[in-house]
Amino acid sequence: MSLDRPGAQHVQSRLMRESLVDKNLLARTESQVSAILPDANVIQIGGRSIMDRGRSALLPLLDEIVANQPQHQMIIGVGAGVRSRHIFSIGLDLGLPTGALAALSAKDSAQNAYMVSCLLAKHGFVYLEAPFVVQLLPAMLAAARGAVFNGIPPYSLWEHPPSVGKLPPHGSDAGSYLIGEVFGARSIIFLKDVDGLYTADPKTDSHAELIPDIRVEELLRRKLPTLPIEPSVLELLTRAKLARSVRIVNGLVPGNLSRALAGESVGTVIRE
Amino acid sequence: MTEIDDHTLIPGLGRQLLDSSLNDAALMQLTEATPDYTILPWVNVVKIGGQSIMDRGRTAVYPLVEEIVANLGRHKMILGTGAGTRARHIYSLAIDLGLPTGVLTVLGTAVAWQNAQMLHYLLARHGIPFVEPEGFGTLPHYLMAWNAVVCQGMPPYKLWEPNPVKGRIPPQRTDTGCFLIAEVFGARKMIYVKDEDGLYTADPKKDPGSNYIPRISVQELLARDLDDLIVERAVLEFMVRARHIREIQFVNGLKPGQLTAALDGEPVGTIIYQDGGAK
Numbered sequence: 001m002s003l004d005r006p007g008a009q010h011v012q013s014r015l016m017r018e019s020l021v022d023k024n025l026l027a028r029t030e031s032q033v034s035a036i037l038p039d040a041n042v043i044q045i046g047g048r049s050i051m052d053r054g055r056s057a058l059l060p061l062l063d064e065i066v067a068n069q070p071q072h073q074m075i076i077g078v079g080a081g082v083r084s085r086h087i088f089s090i091g092l093d094l095g096l097p098t099g100a101l102a103a104l105s106a107k108d109s110a111q112n113a114y115m116v117s118c119l120l121a122k123h124g125f126v127y128l129e130a131p132f133v134v135q136l137l138p139a140m141l142a143a144a145r146g147a148v149f150n151g152i153p154p155y156s157l158w159e160h161p162p163s164v165g166k167l168p169p170h171g172s173d174a175g176s177y178l179i180g181e182v183f184g185a186r187s188i189i190f191l192k193d194v195d196g197l198y199t200a201d202p203k204t205d206s207h208a209e210l211i212p213d214i215r216v217e218e219l220l221r222r223k224l225p226t227l228p229i230e231p232s233v234l235e236l237l238t239r240a241k242l243a244r245s246v247r248i249v250n251g252l253v254p255g256n257l258s259r260a261l262a263g264e265s266v267g268t269v270i271r272e
Numbered sequence: 273m274t275e276i277d278d279h280t281l282i283p284g285l286g287r288q289l290l291d292s293s294l295n296d297a298a299l300m301q302l303t304e305a306t307p308d309y310t311i312l313p314w315v316n317v318v319k320i321g322g323q324s325i326m327d328r329g330r331t332a333v334y335p336l337v338e339e340i341v342a343n344l345g346r347h348k349m350i351l352g353t354g355a356g357t358r359a360r361h362i363y364s365l366a367i368d369l370g371l372p373t374g375v376l377t378v379l380g381t382a383v384a385w386q387n388a389q390m391l392h393y394l395l396a397r398h399g400i401p402f403v404e405p406e407g408f409g410t411l412p413h414y415l416m417a418w419n420a421v422v423c424q425g426m427p428p429y430k431l432w433e434p435n436p437v438k439g440r441i442p443p444q445r446t447d448t449g450c451f452l453i454a455e456v457f458g459a460r461k462m463i464y465v466k467d468e469d470g471l472y473t474a475d476p477k478k479d480p481g482s483n484y485i486p487r488i489s490v491q492e493l494l495a496r497d498l499d500d501l502i503v504e505r506a507v508l509e510f511m512v513r514a515r516h517i518r519e520i521q522f523v524n525g526l527k528p529g530q531l532t533a534a535l536d537g538e539p540v541g542t543i544i545y546q547d548g549g550a551k
Contacts, residue, residue: 007467008327008357015360017323020441022500029363029439034370082290089286095309097515099456134378134430157408158427158452161513165303167294170432178432182374201293227295239435241372 033241035184040073040141041261042188044151044176047081049193050251051112057252061191062116064257065146066123072261073141075179076125077151078116079172080108092166102159102168106152109172117148130154133179151175173230177237177246184242189260191251192228196268201226213269237272244272308515310458315348315415316535317454317462319425319446322356324467325525326387336465336525337394339532344398344419347535350411350459351395352425352450353387355380367440377426377433377442384424384446392422425449447504451511451520458516463534464503465525470542471502486539489547502542511546519545 010016018025043065050057065074084105091101110129117127124144128136133149140147151172162169173190180188197219200208216237227234228248237246249256249267259266285302292299318340325332340349359380366376392402399418403411405428414421425446436443447464454462471493474482490511493501501508502522511517523530523541533540 007331008323009329010327010357011361013357013361014364016357018360019500020360020363020445021502021504023438024499026436026439026441029367029441031367031440032370033372033440036372036375085289085294086286089289092285092303092306095307097308097311097456097458099452100311130430130432153432154428154430155432156405156428157456158405158429158449159456160452161455161510161515162300163513164297165300166306166515167300167303171294175432178374178434181435182372182431182433184372225297226293228293230295236434239437241435 033184035242037073037075037138037141037183038186040075040183040185042075042077042176042180042183042185043257044077044172044188044190045079045112045116045251046190046192047079047084047109047112047151047172049079050191051079051115052081053193053252057193058116058119060254061251061257062119064254065120068258068261069123069145072145074146074261075137075141075183075185076113076116076120076146076148077172077176077179078109078113078148079151080105081112083108083111088167098161098166098168099155099157099159101166102152102170103156105168105171106150106154106156109152110150113148113150120146120148137183149179153178169230169232171230171232174232174236177233177243180246181236181240181243187261187263188243188246189257190229190246190248191257192248193250193252194228194248195250195253196248197228197270200224211268212265213271215271219270234270237270240272246270308458310516312412312415312457313460315350315457315459317350317352317450317457317459318531318535319352319354319450319462319464320387320391321464321466321525322354322359322384322387322446324354324356325465326353326390327356328467328526332467332526333391333394335528336531337391339528340395340420341398343532343535347419348415349420349535350415350450350453350457351391351400351420351422352446352453353384353391353422354425354446355383356387358386359383363441373435373440373442374429374431374433376440378430380442380445381424381426381428381430384426384449388422388424395420395422423453427452443504444506445504448506448510451507451517454520455510455514455517461535461537462517462520463531464520464522465531466502466522467524467526468502468522469524469527470522471544475500485542487543487545490544491547493544503544508544511544514546517546519543 153175198208202208427449
């Protein structure tokens with residue numbers, strides 16, 4: 001709040017003595033952002049939708065990733081799945097707070113990501129914990145054109161309290177999106193077990209129709225009760241500087257990932 | 273492929289957690305009614321301002337350190353630090369270089385870390401450790417044995433910091449990081465130590481007609497939609513959703529005794545409270 005602090009020792013800068021909460025000052029910091037890894041694609045492998053199905057779902061997908069390795073750089077985020085559902089159930093019963101649930105759940109996606117990295121190891125992919133994503137990712141992409149990371153962001157005990165209930169709002173979809181946004185990735189592709197976004201849940205409503213392309217504002221307006229990705233991704237998309245769209249494709253259908261990487265219109269694209 | 277026995281699930285909600293999408297609005301609503309356990313109900317989270325305290329050097333920091341030491345036998349404290357003027361320098365440099373918000377968070381975290389280290393050096397002779405976010409599992413031990421720990425205030429989001437609504441500055445900084453520590457542990461108090469007596473209707477250093485606000489609800493403060501605030505907006509937004517923290521207190525760290533009074537539960541400075549209590 002206060003701008004002038006005669007007793008404090010300052011370093012000269014445009015933000016010197018400024019309140020970083022001031023709305024007018026924040027608006028003045030709006031400017032061009034450069035993409036750090038513009039050729040990389042972020043690919044998220046769903047926990048419940050892909051990993052929990054085991055080899056029948058995962059191995060063909062990994063073959064497809066390897067087939068695309070010569071043409072495309074791929075940063076692979078992995079989700080948590082059913083073990084997190086179980087520990088949420090226990091944790092909620094024990095009365096644990098959202099931050100504790102987030103810390104626990106991140107271990108489930110870490111396990112899944114580590115398994116994926118073992119299966120891709122002979123092709124040079126390694127699993128990078130968050131500090132190594134910060135430091136080593138470019139080297140890994142240069143060496144192997146790919147790496148695996150924990151889809152759940154490292155928020156841990158510092159996870160945001162959700163607007164409703166106690167479940168952590170930032171899962172592996174949000175974490176994968178944020179990696180795509182911060183690096184200015186070429187594309188962000190979510191691999192799920194549905195063909196994309198539907199007007200209703202296709203698993204329970206036979207009249208549900210696929211939405212191939214939608215703007216995030218329109219999607220937020222529709223207030224669909226269930227989405228194939230975390231609602232927090234939609235909110236993050238409204239504030240995108242670089243990653244202005246995400247694509248949801250069915251990872252159980254061979255060829256979908258390759259088509260998405262090639263820029264073809266498969267599944268659903270959600271745009272800022 | 274994967275199944276879980278019903279007997280390892282809590283009734284009702286457990287089955288729903290397995291069968292529904294976690295993105296299902298009805299499921300999120302169901303988790304609202306689950307119980308809350310407080311992990312460290314006796315701890316106080318105290319945030320020491322970066323620009324407001326640390327950047328002033330010994331004239332501000334030494335008396336505050338003395339006051340913290342004097343309270344060690346009486347209150348248990350997690351001491352988080354702000355970033356301050358070096359963060360402002362590196363934010364402006366990084367923005368000029370076209371770097372994204374997540375990178376600014378990595379850079380700003382280093383500044384809060386430096387301030388935490390300095391505070392830690394001054395408190396080290398009293399046994400007080402510096403704890404990284406990864407080491408928070410050791411907090412209960414140090415708090416029991418030595419009554420306080422020092423940590424850097426930034427949440428450990430690194431490159432995963434979400435973009436702000438406007439501009440490029442990370443929206444969740446050290447005020448927010450400390451608030452989230454208090455909320456997740458169900459802390460007794462969240463006290464912000466800054467260089468003002470509290471909240472005013474306008475900047476008291478610029479506007480002599482500004483009025484002091486001793487107590488205000490977070491809902492009313494948000495509704496006023498002020499251009500500038502005493503605390504990061506994210507704190508107010510999270511406070512509305514908080515399940516444990518019912519109020520946060522702002523005291524003037526340049527005035528001896530204010531931190532002690534706040535720790536003792538006296539209404540010094542400004543208190544922002546949740547209307548209707550926590551959820």
